[in-house]
Amino acid sequence: MKLKDIRKVLVVGGGTIGQQIAFQCAAHGYAVTLFDISPDSLRAAKRRIRAYGDYLVAERHIKQETAEKAIEHIVPTSDPGQAAAEADLLSESVPEDPTLKGEVFAQFHRLCPSRTVFTTNTSLLVPSQFAKSTGRPERFLALHFHQPVWVGNLADVMPHSGTSPEVVSLVRDFAKSINQIPLVLQKENYGYVFNAMYSGLNSAAIALAANGVAAVEDIDRAWMAVMKMSVGPLGMLDVVGLDTVWHVTDYWAKHIKDPQTVKNAAFLKREYLDKGWLGVKSGRGFYSYPHPAYQNPTFIHGE
Numbered sequence: 001m002k003l004k005d006i007r008k009v010l011v012v013g014g015g016t017i018g019q020q021i022a023f024q025c026a027a028h029g030y031a032v033t034l035f036d037i038s039p040d041s042l043r044a045a046k047r048r049i050r051a052y053g054d055y056l057v058a059e060r061h062i063k064q065e066t067a068e069k070a071i072e073h074i075v076p077t078s079d080p081g082q083a084a085a086e087a088d089l090l091s092e093s094v095p096e097d098p099t100l101k102g103e104v105f106a107q108f109h110r111l112c113p114s115r116t117v118f119t120t121n122t123s124l125l126v127p128s129q130f131a132k133s134t135g136r137p138e139r140f141l142a143l144h145f146h147q148p149v150w151v152g153n154l155a156d157v158m159p160h161s162g163t164s165p166e167v168v169s170l171v172r173d174f175a176k177s178i179n180q181i182p183l184v185l186q187k188e189n190y191g192y193v194f195n196a197m198y199s200g201l202n203s204a205a206i207a208l209a210a211n212g213v214a215a216v217e218d219i220d221r222a223w224m225a226v227m228k229m230s231v232g233p234l235g236m237l238d239v240v241g242l243d244t245v246w247h248v249t250d251y252w253a254k255h256i257k258d259p260q261t262v263k264n265a266a267f268l269k270r271e272y273l274d275k276g277w278l279g280v281k282s283g284r285g286f287y288s289y290p291h292p293a294y295q296n297p298t299f300i301h302g303e
């Protein structure tokens with residue numbers, strides 16, 4: 001299979017990042033099906049994809065016509081059979097739960113053509129954890145994106161030991177074709193390259209809040225002031241989605257049983273998830289949206 005044989009991309013999971021992957025592929029000329037089990041999520045995805053296109057146009061990353069064309073090329077569906085038909089490449093972005101991901105791959109293995117290449121966008125798991133469930137381990141690997149996909153355009157291409165080298169090359173070429181800088185890993189690594197570094201920062205920022213060392217705003221202010229950034233680590237986690245952050249933290253809390261990681265997971269659940277505060281997508285997280293305090297020019301001075 002060559003890059004030119006990839007025409008239809010199936011994105012499974014129409015949440016925060018699936019929406020952006022769908023947009024990225026559609027804007028680069030691929031026919032895209034966006035599958036989600038929840039019709040409500042699909043309705044929200046349609047709205048948010050439009051808002052994402054508007055944001056990229058407003059920030060002068062793309063032209064209005066590109067945004068319109070991309071949106072036209074995305075077919076949202078909650079019918080798995082329709083979604084799978086004629087798919088050449090599947091990009092999975094369902095919640096960060098290894099059992100769920102395994103079930104989703106097994107379901108789509110039954111429905112997709114045998115040629116379909118399966119990729120996972122997992123943040124902190126590794127493809128060998130679900131390779132068997134895909135039913136096609138040699139055509140399976142991780143293709144992992146960074147938010148916002150259009151701007152943060154690095155994509156990790158991470159095979160497991162059973163991925164065929166041809167499929168690795170194909171997916172690297174595919175990543176280039178959607179204007180991502182492909183970073184092919186030499187071995188599996190939890191957190192790939194960027195996330196492996198970045199998750200250390202995030203855990204430290206959550207620990208500072210969970211341990212009551214400093215206020216949320218001051219933790220971000222420290223990072224923003226010294227690093228000259230327009231957003232701090234906790235503000236960025238609102239963009240990622242606090243449920244996704246909790247899934248990752250809770251997974252590691254259960255696996256490594258490090259007391260601070262356990263505390264961080266409990267803090268996120270109690271103070272944010274249980275209140276429905278999931279970050280930008282729910283209008284409230286560490287900050288309130290659409291106008292979070294850190295965007296105020298006086299924020300950095302503690303006002």
Ligand SMILES: NC(=O)c1ccc[n+]([C@@H]2O[C@H](COP(=O)([O-])OP(=O)(O)OC[C@H]3O[C@@H](n4cnc5c(N)ncnc54)[C@H](O)[C@@H]3O)[C@@H](O)[C@H]2O)c1
Nearest residue numbers: 013014015016017036037038041093094096122123240244
């Ligand atoms: N948010 C990010 O910045 C980011 C970046 C890179 C990777 N990821 C990874 O991408 C994945 C998704 O993250 P997200 O933040 O978009 O999550 P999300 O919660 O915003 O979206 C997940 C979507 O999956 C849908 N879903 C649940 N079960 C499903 C199923 N069985 N079949 C199809 N759809 C199903 C949900 O309805 C929801 O719309 C996670 O593995 C996450 O670690 C997230």
